[in-house]
Amino acid sequence: MNENSSTGNKPDVNVGQTERIISAVAGGFLLYNAIAGRNARFVKAGAGAFLLYRAVTGNCPVYSVLRKKRMPDPARNINVRATLTVNRPRQEVYAFWRNLTNLPLFMKHLQTVTDLGGGKYNWVANMPGLPGNVSWDAEIVKEEEGVLLGWNALPGSDIDNAGKVTFADAGENGTELHIVITYRAPLGPAGRVVARALNPLFESLIKEELRNFKRYMETGEVPTIQGQPSGREPLGV
Amino acid sequence: MKALCWNGTRNLSIERVKDPVILNPKDAIIRVALSSVCGSDLHLVNGYIPTMKAGDIIGHEFNGEVVEVGPEVKKLKKGDRVVVGSVIGCGECYYCQHDEWSLCDNSNPHAEMQEKMFGYPTAAIYGYSHLFGGYAGSHAEYIRVAYADNGCFKIPDGVTWEQSIFASDALPTGYMAADMAVKPGDIVAVWGCGGVGQMAIRSAWLKGASRVIAIDRFDYRLAQAKSQGKAEIINYAAVNVLEELKALTGGRGPDVCIDAVGMEARSGNKLEHAYDKIKQDLRMQPDRPSVLRQAILACRKGGTLSVVGVYSSFVDKFPMGILMNKALTVRSGQMHAQKYIPHLLDLIQEGKLDPSYILTHKWSLDDGPEGYSMFNDKADNCMRVVFDPSLSSY
Incomplete structure (x- = not known):
């Protein structure tokens, strides 16, 4: 799922960020020197151009020949990690989570989860900052009863995402949940900029929904002050 | 109903606001009998606690009569006279079950705010800033009480409103x-x-x-x-x-x-x-x-x-x-209200303790702003001003 068709074929990135910056500065200096200076102008121009190529593309042909490993693309996947403890027995917590159509009961940004059969589910959510709803189909790809649940979004999703939740006993009566959600922004590089800007919001949204899961599992309700009186809506004395 | 609202530093006013309603199944609505000022309110009034919003109803130490209960409230019924703990506890999380109610995991709707400041969220408190949940406070004719079965304690026979009010917090x-x-x-x-x-x-x-x-x-x-x-x-x-x-x-x-x-x-x-x-x-x-x-x-x-x-x-x-x-x-720590209140009400009923001597002034809710300035200035030998919404200042 790490291929992104909209970005097309590009040379592999095998130069680190710091090295790319150094290449850019050094390449620029050599090119300037080649134009302004007198000695070895062609050598300098050639070396400068090579360094600038490395800086701009992130690809170094020499490294390719030497088979240096491809660097991970830092902007490609965005991970959200969360850990929480729910004061309920593990089997109960797992069973409630596994019944995914329960989740919109307390996850406020989740509109619906529909069971499509065969381990596939349709998810519809509204994200603050984004117009309309986003939807995706996801498939449960890993499942160990009471221990682990992993999913992958199917092709055609608004948000390409995958995730894993593990459940472990915590003390006499509690369950520890470890959650990793990975998502990839739509629309290639432009989408990445937007996604990076929205990520803190998205991360806090996911964490709030997980808090709501704990609140609902433990107390059967989600605390709220929406709808209470205040002097911000005075009725006039 | 009438309510005492915080509008800014040293700026309180009486406003007419809508009545509270049941928002969650474990809520109850209480008609406030008495609601006390507290020294910790002065930190709000004097502008030292962040995350107050203009229009917030303050007050967190109160008693009153149950007038409505949510569908999941089991222990209370209309007409019960109760004193309510200032700190809100869900009763189900690890902390509540270990009698550390002011550390409740679940009662604060603004847990995220507290996580950023404190590392972990603590319990909500009525009328005590949005960092502590933003729940509307008790200086009003009515108040909505969350997780009412845990927060409301029936006032024993023979114990007056004046004797039981401070079992709420002080x-x-x-x-x-x-x-x-x-x-x-x-x-x-x-x-x-x-x-x-x-x-x-x-x-x-x-x-x-x-x-x-x-x-x-x-x-x-x-x-x-x-x-x-x-x-x-x-x-x-x-x-x-x-x-x-x-x-x-x-x-x-x-x-x-x-x-x-x-x-x-x-x-x-x-x-x-x-x-x-x-x-x-x-x-x-x-x-x-x-x-x-x-x-x-x-x-x-x-x-x-x-x-x-x-x-x-x-x-x-x-x-x-x-x-x-x-x-x-x-x-x-903030006090674990629910842990101590039953024992303290017993002591009051047995005559071993009578906190009512700290009630030095019983005023109408309309006199709220004046009550707070008197309390702040320690004027007129004031220990505690307590508002009775049924009194009229006119």
């Missing part, structure tokens, strides 16, 4: 200060002789203290500590507290030092007070720690510091080295 806070620290035979020093300090003095005796020493600067409060609390007294504006405490304890120092003052502490040393006040007003330190500093110096080696006065976040010039080298123990 009494359990003072009681917890003693319960966390005092062992039989201990000499206990209490800084602050307001409502909480008075209750801490009474509670220290209940926990077996051999002597109780009360410290304040207002003679009328010290007089109450002496007459009602049977405490020895020190006026810090008149004498050197450290020397006086040494003299009173055979040169050893008190075993337990209770801070019932908190973040707006004053110092007997004018220079120290000016230093802390200026830094606080310039927002360079949120809290003034002069009582903490003095208590750490005064406490006997290996003694216990019990902090129930409210602090918001950071203090400067905290004598950590003295605390460490003297091997002091620090106990602290």
Whole structure:
């Protein structure tokens, strides 16, 4: 799922960020020197151009020949990690989570989860900052009863995402949940900029929904002050 | 209904707002009988607690009559007379089930805000800023109580509104200060002789203290500590507290030092007070720690510091080295209302405790703004102003 068709074929990135910056500065200096200076102008121009190529593309042909490993693309996947403890027995917590159509009961940004059969589910959510709803189909790809649940979004999703939740006993009566959600922004590089800007919001949204899961599992309700009186809506004395 | 709203620093007003309704299945609506000012409200009124919003209804110490219950409320019914704990506990999380109700995992809808400041969220408190949940407070005709089965306690027969009101907050806070620290035979020093300090003095005796020493600067409060609390007294504006405490304890120092003052502490040393006040007003330190500093110096080696006065976040010039080298123990916390209230109501019913003497003024809710300025200025020998929404000021 790490291929992104909209970005097309590009040379592999095998130069680190710091090295790319150094290449850019050094390449620029050599090119300037080649134009302004007198000695070895062609050598300098050639070396400068090579360094600038490395800086701009992130690809170094020499490294390719030497088979240096491809660097991970830092902007490609965005991970959200969360850990929480729910004061309920593990089997109960797992069973409630596994019944995914329960989740919109307390996850406020989740509109619906529909069971499509065969381990596939349709998810519809509204994200603050984004117009309309986003939807995706996801498939449960890993499942160990009471221990682990992993999913992958199917092709055609608004948000390409995958995730894993593990459940472990915590003390006499509690369950520890470890959650990793990975998502990839739509629309290639432009989408990445937007996604990076929205990520803190998205991360806090996911964490709030997980808090709501704990609140609902433990107390059967989600605390709220929406709808209470205040002097911000005075009725006039 | 009428409600007392916070509009900004030292700006309170009575507004007409909509009545509260049941929002969650475990909610109840209470018709407020009495609602007390609290020293910790002064931190809000004076603008030292962040995350207040103009229009917030304040007040967190109250009792009243149940008028409506949500579908999941099992123990209460319409007409019950109840006193309600200030701190909101869900009853189901690890902390509530271990009787540490003010650490509740679930009651604060703004948990994220607290996680960022405190690392982990604590319980919500009625009428006490959005950091503490943003729940509407009790200086109103009606209030919505969350997790009502856990938060409401039936007032025993024969116990009046006036006797039970302080079982909501001042009494359990003072009681917890003693319960966390005092062992039989201990000499206990209490800084602050307001409502909480008075209750801490009474509670220290209940926990077996051999002597109780009360410290304040207002003679009328010290007089109450002496007459009602049977405490020895020190006026810090008149004498050197450290020397006086040494003299009173055979040169050893008190075993337990209770801070019932908190973040707006004053110092007997004018220079120290000016230093802390200026830094606080310039927002360079949120809290003034002069009582903490003095208590750490005064406490006997290996003694216990019990902090129930409210602090918001950071203090400067905290004598950590003295605390460490003297091997002091620090106990602290917002009070675990639900843990203590049943026992305290029993003590009141049995006549072993009557906190109603700290109720010095019973006023109409319309007089809320004036009540707070009197309480803030310690005018008219005011210990506590309590609002009765059924009274009319006209």
